[in-house]
Amino acid sequence: MSASSESEDPDREIRxxxxxxxxxxxxxxxxxxxxxxxxxGTRLRETDFSKRLxxxxxxxxxxxxxxxxEGLLRRSPNRGVQLTILEGGxxxxxxxxxxxxxxxxxxxxxxxxxxxPGAERAVERFNALGxxxxxxxxxDLDMDFHRAIIDATGSDRISRAYAGxxxxxxxxxxxxxxxxxxxxxxxxEHRELLEALQAGDPDKVEKLFRRHLGDASKNxxxxxxxxxxxxx
Amino acid sequence: MSASSESEDPDREIRxxxxxxxxxxxxxxxxxxxxxxxxxGTRLRETDFSKRLxxxxxxxxxxxxxxxxEGLLRRSPNRGVQLTILEGGxxxxxxxxxxxxxxxxxxxxxxxxxxxPGAERAVERFNALGxxxxxxxxxDLDMDFHRAIIDATGSDRISRAYAGxxxxxxxxxxxxxxxxxxxxxxxxEHRELLEALQAGDPDKVEKLFRRHLGDASKNxxxxxxxxxxxxx
DNA sequence: TATCGTAGAATTGTGGAACAATCTAACACC
DNA sequence: GGTGTTAGATTGTTCCACAATTCTACGATA
Numbered sequence: 139m140s141a142s143s144e145s146e147d148p149d150r151e152i153r154x155x156x157x158x159x160x161x162x163x164x165x166x167x168x169x170x171x172x173x174x175x176x177x178x179g180t181r182l183r184e185t186d187f188s189k190r191l192x193x194x195x196x197x198x199x200x201x202x203x204x205x206x207x208e209g210l211l212r213r214s215p216n217r218g219v220q221l222t223i224l225e226g227g228x229x230x231x232x233x234x235x236x237x238x239x240x241x242x243x244x245x246x247x248x249x250x251x252x253x254x255p256g257a258e259r260a261v262e263r264f265n266a267l268g269x270x271x272x273x274x275x276x277x278d279l280d281m282d283f284h285r286a287i288i289d290a291t292g293s294d295r296i297s298r299a300y301a302g303x304x305x306x307x308x309x310x311x312x313x314x315x316x317x318x319x320x321x322x323x324x325x326x327e328h329r330e331l332l333e334a335l336q337a338g339d340p341d342k343v344e345k346l347f348r349r350h351l352g353d354a355s356k357n358x359x360x361x362x363x364x365x366x367x368x369x370x
Numbered sequence: 371m372s373a374s375s376e377s378e379d380p381d382r383e384i385r386x387x388x389x390x391x392x393x394x395x396x397x398x399x400x401x402x403x404x405x406x407x408x409x410x411g412t413r414l415r416e417t418d419f420s421k422r423l424x425x426x427x428x429x430x431x432x433x434x435x436x437x438x439x440e441g442l443l444r445r446s447p448n449r450g451v452q453l454t455i456l457e458g459g460x461x462x463x464x465x466x467x468x469x470x471x472x473x474x475x476x477x478x479x480x481x482x483x484x485x486x487p488g489a490e491r492a493v494e495r496f497n498a499l500g501x502x503x504x505x506x507x508x509x510d511l512d513m514d515f516h517r518a519i520i521d522a523t524g525s526d527r528i529s530r531a532y533a534g535x536x537x538x539x540x541x542x543x544x545x546x547x548x549x550x551x552x553x554x555x556x557x558x559e560h561r562e563l564l565e566a567l568q569a570g571d572p573d574k575v576e577k578l579f580r581r582h583l584g585d586a587s588k589n590x591x592x593x594x595x596x597x598x599x600x601x602x
Numbered sequence: 603t604a605t606c607g608t609a610g611a612a613t614t615g616t617g618g619a620a621c622a623a624t625c626t627a628a629c630a631c632c
Numbered sequence: 633g634g635t636g637t638t639a640g641a642t643t644g645t646t647c648c649a650c651a652a653t654t655c656t657a658c659g660a661t662a
Contacts, residue, residue, distance in 0.1 A: 184614070216613085
């Protein structure tokens with residue numbers, strides 16, 4: 139079951155990585171959304187965007203469906219899709235799901251004594267980071283670290299669900315540009331998390347991660363409130 | 371945050387329940403799949419099915435996309451969609467995700483002391499069940515019970531993720547027709563779960579639910595093995 | 603002035619035909 | 633046996649059409 143990373147079944151079907159137009163369009167749109175190119179609430183008119191992307195309207199619709207499933211877009215019947223506008227409740231909700239997935243993943247990793255090389259690599263790169271490291275780099279490493287733990291469980295479904303969560307968190311980031319601690323501090327925090335994970339005391343790890351996630355959630359919520367005060 | 375069920379925001383937009391052709395088609399397909407009308411592994415040819423359903427090929431594709439997201443269908447590029455064939459690993463994986471979601475939901479419910487009227491109603495109906503109750507009735511009550519706990523957390527995202535899990539579990543059921551205890555036993559087990567939940571000892575509840583889920587998982591896995599022995 | 607109603611434009615939802623790219627199966631060939 | 637080759641089926645994508653719905657602007661009415 140968890141042998142997926144060890145030895146490959148030689149008879150397993152190998153499928154080349156091709157990209158359908160739909161996938162490519164979804165990628166392009168995702169990029170625009172997470173770049174901040176598109177304002178929250180923007181309506182994505184079908185004729186407009188399909189023309190801009192040089193694809194058929196049907197194809198565009200299929201692409202939006204993907205992003206709707208990721209939570210980045212929302213559709214209202216007969217009114218098309220628009221970029222999700224995050225509210226306070228959304229952030230809390232996202233982090234509830236994230237906590238459910240991540241805490242369970244940690245338990246499994248600790249219980250099974252699984253190695254998490256991806257997380258170790260992330261921490262190493264964190265350590266090598268200068269204070270001038272770009273915001274985006276820090277965010278990416280942060281994401282990598284947590285994703286590595288999830289993937290270490292070897293559960294496709296948990297990974298898929300978590301991918302959705304991460305994508306929504308990136309949306310938060312893109313929309314809110316929250317305050318982020320200095321790279322060194324973020325690095326230290328993740329080093330601590332990794333060490334606890336390796337030490338293997340379940341309760342301590344869990345408590346540490348819950349606090350970490352709680353802080354992140356609060357951080358984003360604050361950023362949201364700050365924005366609301368500006369626009370109000 | 372958790373006031374969603376208490377008082378409604380009077381200004382909240384009310385949207386009538388209309389059904390798009392895509393949704394209706396997805397429902398019809400889901401029905402066929404969970405009925406067992408369609409064999410596992412069946413390929414759903416676009417021209418064929420769109421004609422049968424009396425819809426356009428595009429519309430059919432959109433409908434399949436919904437079921438793909440639910441895990442009931444799978445798509446391979448240029449080879450169309452086919453009914454998911456469950457393997458042993460899938461069942462384990464489904465239950466890993468289920469456990470992650472459900473255990474966290476339980477913790478939240480216990481910690482907050484939330485009432486779970488839906489679960490209470492389910493248990494009452496369980497109690498009223500005769501031994502001749504249909505298999506389907508028991509399964510539905512079982513689903514309702516667990517779903518009620520999830521919904522009690524008030525988290526849309528956890529609920530959505532759990533809906534996917536339940537849909538996959540129904541697929542297991544449809545494909546495997548596993549052994550199911552007599553209604554009275556199932557009822558007793560859920561009564562026990564509910565009582566523990568109401569008593570509010572977090573560790574005990576968690577242990578009980580983990581065992582319950584573990585048993586269910588094992589039950590399905592056994593059914594799968596039994597099937598494999600037949601076909602082998 | 604504010605509300606209402608309505609015609610017209612814009613947009614979405616769905617259907618249908620077309621065609622290139624890809625897959626599948628059958629068959630001939632070595 | 634293995635290997636090309638070819639024809640047919642199927643998918644992925646585009647383009648066009650049109651009904652249903654929503655949006656917008658503007659004039660009528662209280």
